[in-house]
Each structure stands twice: as C-alpha cells, then as structure tokens.
Amino acid sequence: MGAEATQATWKKVVWYVVLTTLTLVVLFPVYMTLVRALSTPAAYVREGQPLYPVDVQWDVFRRAWDQGDLGRKVGISAIVTAVIVTLQLTTSLLAAYAFTFLQFPGRRILFVVFMATLMLPIEVTLIPNVQTIRDLDWLNSFAGLTAPFLATAFGTFLIRQGFMGIPRDLKDASQLDGFGHMAFLRRVAIPVTRPVIASFAVISFLAAWNQYTWPRAVVTEGRWETIQIGLRSLSTSTVDQNNISFAAAIIAALPVLALLIFLQRQLIRGLTAGAVKG
Amino acid sequence: MPRKLKDSLLAVALLLPSAIIFVSFFFYPLYRLFYLGLHQQNRFGTAEKYVGWSQYSDVLGGDDFLDGLWVSTRYVFLTVPLGIVLGILLAVAANRHLRGIKFFQTVFASTVASSVAVASVIFFVLINPQVGYFRDVTFFSLSDPDTALRGVALSSVWQNLGLTFIIVLAGLQAVPEEIYEAATLDGYGPFRRFFRVTLPLISPTLLFLVVVLVIFAFQAFAQVEILTNGGPAGSTETLVFKIFNSQQPQSLGVGAVMAIGLFAVTLVVSLAQFLILERRVHYGS
CATH class of the missing domain: 1.10.3720.10 (MetI-like)
Known part of the structure; x- marks a missing residue:
C-alpha cells in the first residue's frame, strides 16, 4: 500500500470518528429521555441519576398511553x-x-x-x-x-x-x-x-x-x-x-x-x- | 359568455376559499389589533372605552413590552449564531462520499421530527433544576434568573439542528465539485478553501436560514412555558409569552399593542429576507 493510500485511509478513519462523535452528541438528549422513560423515577434518583436506566419498566409506554x-x-x-x-x-x-x-x-x-x-x-x-x-x-x-x-x-x-x-x-x-x-x-x-x-x-x-x-x-x-x-x-x-x-x-x-x-x-x-x- | 369573463368568474371561485380564511384570520384580526390597542376593556369584557394612541406609547415605551423585547432579542442571539455554526459543522462533516454516510445524514436531520413541545420535554430531562442530568451546571441553570434563558435556548438550538443541517447540506451540495477542484489546484488548503470559497458560495443559503431562525426565535413560547413558565422572576418571559398571558379582558388592549410590536419586528425581518432574496435572484441569472 502506497503512502498516499495510507493517508486516504487515515483520513476516512478520522471522518468516521468525527461523524460518530457528532452522532452521539446529537442523540444524547434522546437517549437520556429514553433512559428516564424506562427507569422507575424514585429508584433512578436513589441511584444518583446515572447514564443507564434503573429498575426498568418496559410497560411505561402502555401506561403512558392509558394514564395520559x-x-x-x-x-x-x-x-x-x-x-x-x-x-x-x-x-x-x-x-x-x-x-x-x-x-x-x-x-x-x-x-x-x-x-x-x-x-x-x-x-x-x-x-x-x-x-x-x-x-x-x-x-x-x-x-x-x-x-x-x-x-x-x-x-x-x-x-x-x-x-x-x-x-x-x-x-x-x-x-x-x-x-x-x-x-x-x-x-x-x-x-x-x-x-x-x-x-x-x-x-x-x-x-x-x-x-x-x-x-x-x-x-x-x-x-x-x-x-x-x-x-x-x-x-x-x-x-x-x-x-x-x-x-x-x-x-x-x-x-x-x-x-x-x-x-x-x-x-x-x-x-x-x-x-x-x- | 366571453372567455375573459368566464376566466374571471372561475378565478373568483378558485380564490374564494383561501380569501375567506385570509380575511377572517389574517386581515380582520390585524384590524382588530389596532382597534383593541385604542381601547381599554373592563374586567369582564362587557364594556370598553376609547383611550386613543396614548395606550400605544404607554405600552411600547413601558417596561413590560421592553422587557419582553429584550428577552426575545437575547433569545435570538442565544439561538441563531450557535445554531448556524453547529448546523454548518454537521453539514460539512456529513457532506462527503463515505460508506454509510446516509445513516449519519439521517441522524443529523432527525431533530427536525421533534416539535417544540417534544424538544422542551427532552430538555426537561437534561436541565430541570431538580431532576435534570445537568442540574449542577450553573452556566445554563434554569433556577438562576441570569442564566435561565440560556437553558431554554439550548432546547431550541438542538431542535433546530435538523432543519439547519438539511438546509446547509443542500446548499453545500449545490456547489459544483469543479470549484473545489479548481481551488485545490490553486493551492488552497482545506481551511482557506472553506472560508474563501465554500462560505461565500453558500452565503445566500445562510442568510435565508438566519431569517427563518430569527423569526422562530421571536415566536418562542412553548419552550418557555414548559421549561420555566416565564421564571425565575420573569427572566424568561418572551414577547409571545407576554402576549399569550394578556388574554384576560382588562389586558387585551396592552396585549394587542404588544402583538403589533411583534408584528413590526416580524415585518422588518421578513422585509430583510425579501430584499436578500431579490438580490439573490440577480446573482443567479
């Protein structure tokens, strides 16, 4: 592989890293909303409000549909x-x-x-x-x-x-x-x-x-x-x-x-x- | 029946449905605004008295309107420049031939699916002073009158990212590839190429975007109502928030004058857009 081809490959890798980082930033608010939706509120707060769901309730969407x-x-x-x-x-x-x-x-x-x-x-x-x-x-x-x-x-x-x-x-x-x-x-x-x-x-x-x-x-x-x-x-x-x-x-x-x-x-x-x- | 008369009658029939809506819900209310602005209603809306143009000068020069205008103007400066820069960043990053680029483009465009209300609830998750993930970040804390507007603005910046990205990307893609090649042959590096070639070429698109985002910012209401309800200490009461909350009979006159103030602002921004578009048509031809 020539030097030029190596450089082109590296450039691609850098762009994928940049694009992935931007994706994570753009989607972070949505991800956190999903985490909070799935977590049991009291348990989530007790755990110190982490980046992952706590005490997951998968039926939250059905409950929101009914209660709301x-x-x-x-x-x-x-x-x-x-x-x-x-x-x-x-x-x-x-x-x-x-x-x-x-x-x-x-x-x-x-x-x-x-x-x-x-x-x-x-x-x-x-x-x-x-x-x-x-x-x-x-x-x-x-x-x-x-x-x-x-x-x-x-x-x-x-x-x-x-x-x-x-x-x-x-x-x-x-x-x-x-x-x-x-x-x-x-x-x-x-x-x-x-x-x-x-x-x-x-x-x-x-x-x-x-x-x-x-x-x-x-x-x-x-x-x-x-x-x-x-x-x-x-x-x-x-x-x-x-x-x-x-x-x-x-x-x-x-x-x-x-x-x-x-x-x-x-x-x-x-x-x-x-x-x-x- | 002569052809011309027939065409005219048909035109009336075709334009009438739109015209009825425009007269009832655009032009008549504009007249009503001026009328309400000249009058004061009692508490029950059962009687009104003429107070004249003094109400205009009182309201437009008064603290309430000026505070609202100030908050709305700051909202423009908090949302538009940051939104445009981030939109350009996303568009430049996603404007290249790579495997899977469509995925990234869809993700970057995705916030366009979010309504103001959805974006507000999503940012409630992030910046609510009690339960938000970033509740300890003082720079955009919703519980401090000095910073609350920044927090609200963040939700708009995020919500508008999709639209900004879509429009800037379309602008970038309309630039012919040969121009970049020529600039590269002339020895332009990527940065010089971006600032000296790309930016000037997409400037009409960016100007259009600025106008759209400025108008959006001046219409801010839902994000304020959901995230702060105008607080703390009224520090996030935008113009539209104030107009919305002056619908009790005794404040209709004041609200109407504020709405006319908002109209004037919208008019200036729209006229700017029109002039810019005019000029651009000349560019193109």
Whole structure:
C-alpha cells in the first residue's frame, strides 16, 4: 500500500470518528429521555441519576398511553392534522391554478395580498383570533383547532412555482383536446407537479402535527388537548412519575420520525424550497 | 359568455376559499389589533372605552413590552449564531462520499421530527433544576434568573439542528465539485478553501436560514412555558409569552399593542429576507 493510500485511509478513519462523535452528541438528549422513560423515577434518583436506566419498566409506554389518555390526544392531533393538510392542499391548488393559468383583473395585486399573509404569524394575530373563535363558540372543537390554517400562502406560492414549470405547449395541446380548466388541473397539472405537491403536503403535516401555540389558546378542556398540549399537562402534573411524561414525548415524536424516514426526499425538498436555487 | 369573463368568474371561485380564511384570520384580526390597542376593556369584557394612541406609547415605551423585547432579542442571539455554526459543522462533516454516510445524514436531520413541545420535554430531562442530568451546571441553570434563558435556548438550538443541517447540506451540495477542484489546484488548503470559497458560495443559503431562525426565535413560547413558565422572576418571559398571558379582558388592549410590536419586528425581518432574496435572484441569472 502506497503512502498516499495510507493517508486516504487515515483520513476516512478520522471522518468516521468525527461523524460518530457528532452522532452521539446529537442523540444524547434522546437517549437520556429514553433512559428516564424506562427507569422507575424514585429508584433512578436513589441511584444518583446515572447514564443507564434503573429498575426498568418496559410497560411505561402502555401506561403512558392509558394514564395520559394519549389515544384520545393522538386521535385529536391526527384528525386536526388530516383536516389541515387536506384543506391546505385543496385551497392552495385552486388558488395556485387561478394565479398561474387564468387571466383576470387585479391578478398581480391579489397575489401580493395573498403573500402578505406570510408576514402575519399566528402569534401576532393570536388575541383577536381567539376572540373570533370564542364568539363563534368554537373553543374546544375541531373547527376552532383548524380554522385559521385551512389556507396558506406558502402552499399557494410553492404550487404556483410548480405550475409555472409546465410548458405552454402542454396547456395548448390539452386545450385542443377539449380539456376545460378543471380537467386540465386534474389530468395534467396535478400529475405533472406531483413532487412539489408531495413536498408541500409533508411540510404541512409537519407543521400541523407539531403546532403548540394555537391549540394551547383555543383548548380549555383537557379532553380537547392535542398530543403536543398533552405533553405540557403531563410534564406539570406528574412530578413523581415523570417517566410517563418522557414516554409520552417519545410517542408524540414517532409519527414524524416515521415520516422523516419514509418520506425523507419529499421532506428535504419541501424544507429547502426557497433556500437553495436549482 | 366571453372567455375573459368566464376566466374571471372561475378565478373568483378558485380564490374564494383561501380569501375567506385570509380575511377572517389574517386581515380582520390585524384590524382588530389596532382597534383593541385604542381601547381599554373592563374586567369582564362587557364594556370598553376609547383611550386613543396614548395606550400605544404607554405600552411600547413601558417596561413590560421592553422587557419582553429584550428577552426575545437575547433569545435570538442565544439561538441563531450557535445554531448556524453547529448546523454548518454537521453539514460539512456529513457532506462527503463515505460508506454509510446516509445513516449519519439521517441522524443529523432527525431533530427536525421533534416539535417544540417534544424538544422542551427532552430538555426537561437534561436541565430541570431538580431532576435534570445537568442540574449542577450553573452556566445554563434554569433556577438562576441570569442564566435561565440560556437553558431554554439550548432546547431550541438542538431542535433546530435538523432543519439547519438539511438546509446547509443542500446548499453545500449545490456547489459544483469543479470549484473545489479548481481551488485545490490553486493551492488552497482545506481551511482557506472553506472560508474563501465554500462560505461565500453558500452565503445566500445562510442568510435565508438566519431569517427563518430569527423569526422562530421571536415566536418562542412553548419552550418557555414548559421549561420555566416565564421564571425565575420573569427572566424568561418572551414577547409571545407576554402576549399569550394578556388574554384576560382588562389586558387585551396592552396585549394587542404588544402583538403589533411583534408584528413590526416580524415585518422588518421578513422585509430583510425579501430584499436578500431579490438580490439573490440577480446573482443567479
């Protein structure tokens, strides 16, 4: 083996050491949460809070599921997320279609007005929006949990970008074939831009499942808590059995983790949309 | 029916669903914020009186808002620079052709799966003053008003690692390999190559990331509520925490003005992003 080859091998080894070290650092918080979830709290503290689980209770996840009523909370989160993703997709597709393929007066202005909503995060409009929900008698309801998120300028923008990539010829050809607008949307535009739409759906899922501030504001009864809000309730209510709350956090993260692993490409494309050209 | 009219009618139908949501939950509340800011409500929210713009100057110049702005601004400086540096570190380390690199990339991206609430509970495990693993580390102790915000910030830095890593890695991968080869031929060592070639080339990506992270930092709420509930001694009460906690009828006016203050901050940051993006489009073409 030549000197150069030896050097290359050493370089590889060094990079593996660096990457492994970074992996341990990034995963350490998760590992410790797993340790604490599995340990019996009192025994763990008595042992001096070590790096390994003490008096392991493997049934902690089932107990968290029962005691924390996580089935219900996960169910509410799932319904809220499904409604938000489905409606955001629908409203964004329709709006993006109008902005891309239809000629109408005030199109440019209206597009700017739509995009302006990106500067109004829910934290800013929280107080009056909660009032609206209260006036509509929508506190503690699916309507209240989802209403402000049923449309999004981000989706309109992203899908419009995708639509603009459709060659004019395709549009003209489909017109010659006698396709109306809705047929063109369904049979050509949506299939052609599927990657963009999928990326947006994944981002939409991520945001809807993980949101905290809005559900925290419009839920006042425990039985309407989403899983994220449930995590807070558990972390405050069970001091001597905080293993339950740590187990719940792991359960809450699982759906998104699965998404990350199976739909990594769509997720990354969605997250980097706008960040990197090309 | 003429084609143009038909197109316009269809456009109205297609835009209406989005428009209803935007008007009801984006523009109307913005108007309501200004309205609430001009009024004071009684304790039961049953009567209000006009107090005028003086409430704006009182609140925006008052200790409560300025304290919140100060905490939020410090939160930005505690989370964004550290988060970006760590994200670059992870991305540079994982941006190479090695067997099994996909595994490392997935791990580094994995914290993107964590919500703010999950990250907060995870850091509860690490830094809770009673039961946290690092409870004796005074540098980011949650029980000291001088250091508590650092502890909360750590949870955000960790939670944002995945996103930062994904975006920086994408930026790095968009740099053509030939540029590195050319720099190497020119006798650039790895460090000079990184600071003189790589960093300038991914700077648009980094600027985008800075804006996103700054906006995230200004929206910090769940991590504060779960980890410290604003304490100790109000030292971690961010702007959004204060806004959230001024929903009782008699403090609605004050909360509304604070929300407008937050809006102004968001607007400045978003405009900065827009200008940067504009410039970048020119770079690209």
